[in-house]
Amino acid sequence: MSLTKSTQTSIMKTYNRLPITAIKGEGSFLYDENGTEFLDFTSGIATCNLGHQPESVKKKVTEQLDLLWHCSNLYHIPKQQELADLLTDKSSFDEVFFCNSGTEANEAAIKLVRKWSGKDSIVTFTKSFHGRTLGSLSATAQPNLQEGFGSMLEGFYYFPYNEFDSLAKIEELKPAAVMFELVQGEGGVRQADKEWIAQLVKICQANNILLVVDEVQTGIGRTGTLFAHEQYDFEPDIMTLAKGLGSGFPIGAMLAKGSIAKAFGPGAHGSTFGGNPLASSAAVETVKEVSSLLKHVNSTSDYLIKELQHLAEHHSSISEVRGLGLLIGVEVKEAASYVTKLRDKGVLVLTAGPTVIRILPPLNVSHQEANQFLSVLTEVFQVVEEGI
Structure with a gap:
């Protein structure tokens, strides 16, 4: 994806922007200018708590x-x-x-x-x-x-x-x-x-x-x-x-x-x-x-944290899973590399410092979407540990 000259020069460089041009959001998904779909587990940094365009x-x-x-x-x-x-x-x-x-x-x-x-x-x-x-x-x-x-x-x-x-x-x-x-x-x-x-x-x-x-x-x-x-x-x-x-x-x-x-x-x-x-x-x-969603938030949190802890049992690169509700952190050696690999596979998450993957799904995230995230995350950890 190429950026126009005006995009490159007219906005102050206060952000290290990622290679995504966001055009549309709907529910738990964000779409770029090419129509590529991303499962958005950043929620605008805990802002779009009901997903995009509720x-x-x-x-x-x-x-x-x-x-x-x-x-x-x-x-x-x-x-x-x-x-x-x-x-x-x-x-x-x-x-x-x-x-x-x-x-x-x-x-x-x-x-x-x-x-x-x-x-x-x-x-x-x-x-x-x-x-x-x-x-x-x-x-x-x-x-x-x-x-x-x-x-x-x-x-x-x-x-x-x-x-x-x-x-x-x-x-x-x-x-x-x-x-x-x-x-x-x-x-x-x-x-x-x-x-x-x-x-x-x-x-x-x-x-x-x-x-x-x-x-x-x-x-x-x-x-x-x-x-x-x-x-x-x-x-x-x-x-x-x-x-x-x-x-x-x-x-x-x-x-x-x-x-x-x-x-x-x-x-x-x-x-x-x-x-x-x-x-x-x-x-x-x-x-x-x-x-009206708090019961769903807690049940989804319990499920995600349990599955992430199960993932940690099989991957030594995860030193800790922690969080409260749907503000979840996974401690690794270098978080940015995982964030990049997840993005390449259509899933958006954040870092919280250099060693923590920060996971912030919408509060109304579906069970199917949670499983989609877990499937991609598991694949990424396998790829990283195998050095592929």
């Missing part, structure tokens, strides 16, 4: 297109209010701020923490990923991503993830907040230990330290519950969402308890496009659809 979402967005595309947040927007009510009804939070992405949601959370507490200090954890704007990048404890951008925002402390020694440091520091992912997606699909989280929550609640949970990748059904923290038996003070919230329409959200949200008054924060009528329409229907 009919119910498409219908609601089409209806909204005939009414209103955009207006100022200085006015009341009915679909935005409906979405806020839906999210608060389905969670332990009281108020929502809408924006356009996960990094913006995390920026809003950082600002709210500082505004509410009057303090700068926030603890995050090694290998975390919270975004690429300056504040969210400062929260991201990956020095390689921060290189070349000068001084990071002051006030962030990075402690080891899942290590109990970190808890004593947090108790001693008494920061304004602790910000964390319950499954580190970009950091290698690493799940938080439940006992570690239980002790972290206890320390934070005893010391008036806010619990900020980044559910940008884990939220909206991806881990088998609508929000991953439901599986850890605690209520965060602040939660951030994006990715799967809008089925591909750009939308992010920061949710907070009322006592904390009141720190934001008029003019404290804003977003021109946040909670846009189109994105809100997509999100309302997405949340409703995903909420």
Whole structure:
């Protein structure tokens, strides 16, 4: 496949783009300009949680297109209010701020923490990923991503993830907040230990330290519950969402308890496009659809992880299979080579760091599609180990 001169030169080189020109998506499949079909187990990096062009979402967005595309947040927007009510009804939070992405949601959370507490200090954890704007990048404890951008925002402390020694440091520091992912997606699909989280929550609640949970990748059904923290038996003070919230329409959200949200008054924060009528329409229907799929997500997760573990028993190149719901990681020596070979055979997956194959099927993936993926993956591992 050849790229045109304009494609090669007019878009900034912020991505190492793969040799696919995506033209169409339908359900669990993506199609390129030549009509080649790919089984898409990336879901737009956990964004198209209902697959491509889900009919119910498409219908609601089409209806909204005939009414209103955009207006100022200085006015009341009915679909935005409906979405806020839906999210608060389905969670332990009281108020929502809408924006356009996960990094913006995390920026809003950082600002709210500082505004509410009057303090700068926030603890995050090694290998975390919270975004690429300056504040969210400062929260991201990956020095390689921060290189070349000068001084990071002051006030962030990075402690080891899942290590109990970190808890004593947090108790001693008494920061304004602790910000964390319950499954580190970009950091290698690493799940938080439940006992570690239980002790972290206890320390934070005893010391008036806010619990900020980044559910940008884990939220909206991806881990088998609508929000991953439901599986850890605690209520965060602040939660951030994006990715799967809008089925591909750009939308992010920061949710907070009322006592904390009141720190934001008029003019404290804003977003021109946040909670846009189109994105809100997509999100309302997405949340409703995903909420009805959670049993299917868990049964599919059980099946896939069991089969992947069975594959690992027969292939020494797999050192571990881990994950929660349909956010699954397979640890190998060099993930990129497997991703390339899978793509060559019509299956799309991602990496999560250099050694983890990240598997993110749509939440409504069929059993037949899951078996198609497993069949191709098994073939790829056989080919790699035989050195063909």
